[in-house]
Amino acid sequence: MTIKRRINISFFVIGAFFVLSLVVYFWNSHRQGLSADSLRRATRRQVIFSDIQQQITSSQKQIALLSQALSDTGGGADSSDINQFKEQQRKTSEQIRELETLADNDVRPKITGLATRFDALRSSWTVFYENFGVKTSTAIMELAMRGDPLSREIVQETLPKLEAADRARAELATRQFFRESEMSQQINLGIFAVSTAIGMLIGWIVLQHLVRGLNKLKEGAAQIGRRQLDVRIDMPTKDELGDLAAAFNEMAENLSEARAELNRRHDELEAEKQHAETLLLNILPARAAKELREKGSVDPRYFEDVTIMFTDFVGFTLSTEKLAAEDLVHMLHDYFTAFDRISRRYGLEKLKTIGDSYMCISGLPVRNPAHPVDIVMAAFEMVQAVEERGLDSRFPAWRVRIGIHTGPVVAGVVGIDKFAFDIWGDSVNFSSRMESSGAPNRINLSERTHARVKDFFECEHRGKIRTKDKREVDMYFANGILPNLLDESGVLPPPAFVRRYKTYFERDPPAFPALLVGATHV
Numbered sequence: 376m377t378i379k380r381r382i383n384i385s386f387f388v389i390g391a392f393f394v395l396s397l398v399v400y401f402w403n404s405h406r407q408g409l410s411a412d413s414l415r416r417a418t419r420r421q422v423i424f425s426d427i428q429q430q431i432t433s434s435q436k437q438i439a440l441l442s443q444a445l446s447d448t449g450g451g452a453d454s455s456d457i458n459q460f461k462e463q464q465r466k467t468s469e470q471i472r473e474l475e476t477l478a479d480n481d482v483r484p485k486i487t488g489l490a491t492r493f494d495a496l497r498s499s500w501t502v503f504y505e506n507f508g509v510k511t512s513t514a515i516m517e518l519a520m521r522g523d524p525l526s527r528e529i530v531q532e533t534l535p536k537l538e539a540a541d542r543a544r545a546e547l548a549t550r551q552f553f554r555e556s557e558m559s560q561q562i563n564l565g566i567f568a569v570s571t572a573i574g575m576l577i578g579w580i581v582l583q584h585l586v587r588g589l590n591k592l593k594e595g596a597a598q599i600g601r602r603q604l605d606v607r608i609d610m611p612t613k614d615e616l617g618d619l620a621a622a623f624n625e626m627a628e629n630l631s632e633a634r635a636e637l638n639r640r641h642d643e644l645e646a647e648k649q650h651a652e653t654l655l656l657n658i659l660p661a662r663a664a665k666e667l668r669e670k671g672s673v674d675p676r677y678f679e680d681v682t683i684m685f686t687d688f689v690g691f692t693l694s695t696e697k698l699a700a701e702d703l704v705h706m707l708h709d710y711f712t713a714f715d716r717i718s719r720r721y722g723l724e725k726l727k728t729i730g731d732s733y734m735c736i737s738g739l740p741v742r743n744p745a746h747p748v749d750i751v752m753a754a755f756e757m758v759q760a761v762e763e764r765g766l767d768s769r770f771p772a773w774r775v776r777i778g779i780h781t782g783p784v785v786a787g788v789v790g791i792d793k794f795a796f797d798i799w800g801d802s803v804n805f806s807s808r809m810e811s812s813g814a815p816n817r818i819n820l821s822e823r824t825h826a827r828v829k830d831f832f833e834c835e836h837r838g839k840i841r842t843k844d845k846r847e848v849d850m851y852f853a854n855g856i857l858p859n860l861l862d863e864s865g866v867l868p869p870p871a872f873v874r875r876y877k878t879y880f881e882r883d884p885p886a887f888p889a890l891l892v893g894a895t896h897v
Contacts, residue, residue: 385577392570399566403559410552416477417545423474424538430467431493431534434460435526438500441507442518457504464497482540489533496525588616592623599627602634673796675787681738682747682781682824683802684723684754685810686714688761689774691731698771706770707731713760720886721753726797732810736798739786745880747781747827751853754779754818755888762816778809780821808842809850818853825851831875833857856891867892 437460471493475486499521506514588610595608606627610620688710695703714733718725722743723735737753738746754777761775782802789797805821813819825834833854839847860872868876868887876884 382581385574385581388577389570389574392566392573396563396566396570399562403555403562406555407552407559410548410555413548414545414552417541417548420474420477420541421538421545423470423477424534424541427467427470427474428530428534428538430463430470431496431526431530434463434467434500435530438503438518438522438526441504442515460504461501464500468493468497478541479544482537482544485537489529489537492525492529492533496522496529499525584612585616588612588620592616592619595620595623595627599623599630605631673788675785676740677783677785678739678742678798679783680742680746680781681736681784681798681802682750682779682827683736683784683798683806684734684750684777684779685807686733686757686775686777687810688731689776689815690771691773694771694773709770710761710764710773713764714757717753717756717760720756721749722885723750723753727795736784739784739798745876745882745884747779747824748831748876748880749885750779751818751820751824751828751832752884752886752888752891754853755855755891758816758818759888759890774815776810776813776815777818778806778811778813778821779818779824780806780809781824781827804844808844808846808848812840812842812850814852820851820853822849822851825849828853830879831857831860831872861892865892 468490471486471490475483475490478486499517502517503514503522506517591608591610595606598606607624608620610617694706698706711728711733714735715725717723718735721737722741723737724739726734726736728734735750735753737743737750743749757777758775761773764770765772765774780802782800782805784798784800784802786796786798789795809819809821819837820828820834828834833856835852835854837850837852840850841847856869856872860875861869862871864870867889868884869892872887873884876882
């Protein structure tokens with residue numbers, strides 16, 4: 376049942392009781408009116424009875440006095456007295472007629488009889504008056520034969536009986552009036568109380584239904600507002616509240632589906648973001664990538680001390696003439712993948728590959744005082760990776776030249792399409808000269824790099840070597856770790872090496888090339 380129908384029924388029931396109250400009220404008012412009219416007529420009859428009794432008694436006394444005066448003096452009545460007497464009797468007759476109209480149906484015949492006898496008495500008294508002093512015998516005869524007996528009958532019998540009976544009726548009418556008034560008041564109060572109670576009960580039932588439903592809706596809406604979209608509002612009633620609850624449930628279900636779809640898309644976007652982040656980190660250093668995301672550009676920075684490494688494969692050009700392009704790219708990918716893993720392990724930053732040349736840097740973009748030592752250790756592992764692949768018949772007999780130099784550079788991102796992180800400065804060119812002036816599977820160090828790593832590695836001075844730009848500079852081959860930093864325990868990295876590394880740089884080495892333990896690389 377709908378709320379509208381509940382309210383309509385409530386108004387109908389309350390209206391029905393209101394109409395019933397009105398009907399009972401008017402019915403009681405009518406009964407009270409009848410009782411009041413009956414009481415009024417009874418009261419009026421009592422007054423008239425008293426007046427009639429008094430007037431007839433007065434007329435009777437007057438006749439008696441006239442009769443006595445007639446016998447004593449023999450004088451007659453004048454016309455004015457006769458007319459006054461007749462007027463008095465006429466009024467009494469009218470009162471008896473009024474009494475007849477006020478009498479109840481069962482009493483009215485007796486009042487009519489009274490009126491008849493009074494008319495006869497009135498006629499007799501008139502004859503007496505008219506013959507008084509004129510025809511004395513006739514007057515006396517009329518009074519004796521008719522007047523006195525009628526007057527005694529009326530005064531002594533008829534009027535007292537009628538008056539007593541009417542007095543009883545008046546008392547009964549009075550009791551009836553008060554009983555009707557009391558009963559009417561009780562009925563009206565009872566109907567009012569019942570109507571009020573039923574109206575309040577209906578209102579309370581409707582209100583409780585509304586309050587319970589609204590509280591459920593409020594609680595459900597609050598839970599949905601707290602993103603508890605699996606909540607469903609249980610509203611069994613088939614009314615507006617039930618429809619509203621169904622709408623809330625449908626909304627929650629739609630929101631749940633939308634959230635699931637949103638979460639799916641968010642996961643896809645996060646995956647795409649992570650993929651893009653990974654790609655960006657493959658192109659740029661982490662700090663440069665963050666700056667590019669936040670600002671849309673990367674400001675150039677000066678790094679006063681970094682170590683740069685170039686590698687180049689010996690025999691690569693000859694392989695391009697003999698191997699298929701697909702095989703060549705696959706092999707180059709395998710070498711550079713090994714170099715990437717080594718660079719990541721030692722905290723190096725790969726900058727780029729140019730053909731068969733691999734370029735990386737240490738001490739940038741995060742400044743690291745151990746960068747010369749770290750990059751040399753990584754270089755030893757790269758040489759080992761190339762040598763191991765050279766022993767595999769599936770790979771060509773490539774060897775690698777590695778050149779390392781330490782110095783200042785300027786780093787930044789250039790271009791807007793396919794942008795790349797790069798470094799510039801004389802240190803870059805000089806490290807390239809170290810590579811081109813090196814030897815296969817050897818690590819060629821500049822004098823500045825040698826000065827920074829000589830306390831860790833055994834180095835071979837090559838003398839002054841002429842570079843491609845016609846300059847003669849001191850160069851060194853890194854042959855292995857210093858013998859005094861090795862021990863017979865076989866622990867990697869050697870404790871003596873670790874102690875010196877921590878003394879110089881206040882940190883543990885990121886990794887250590889196992890090949891340096893047990894034999895010096897020549």
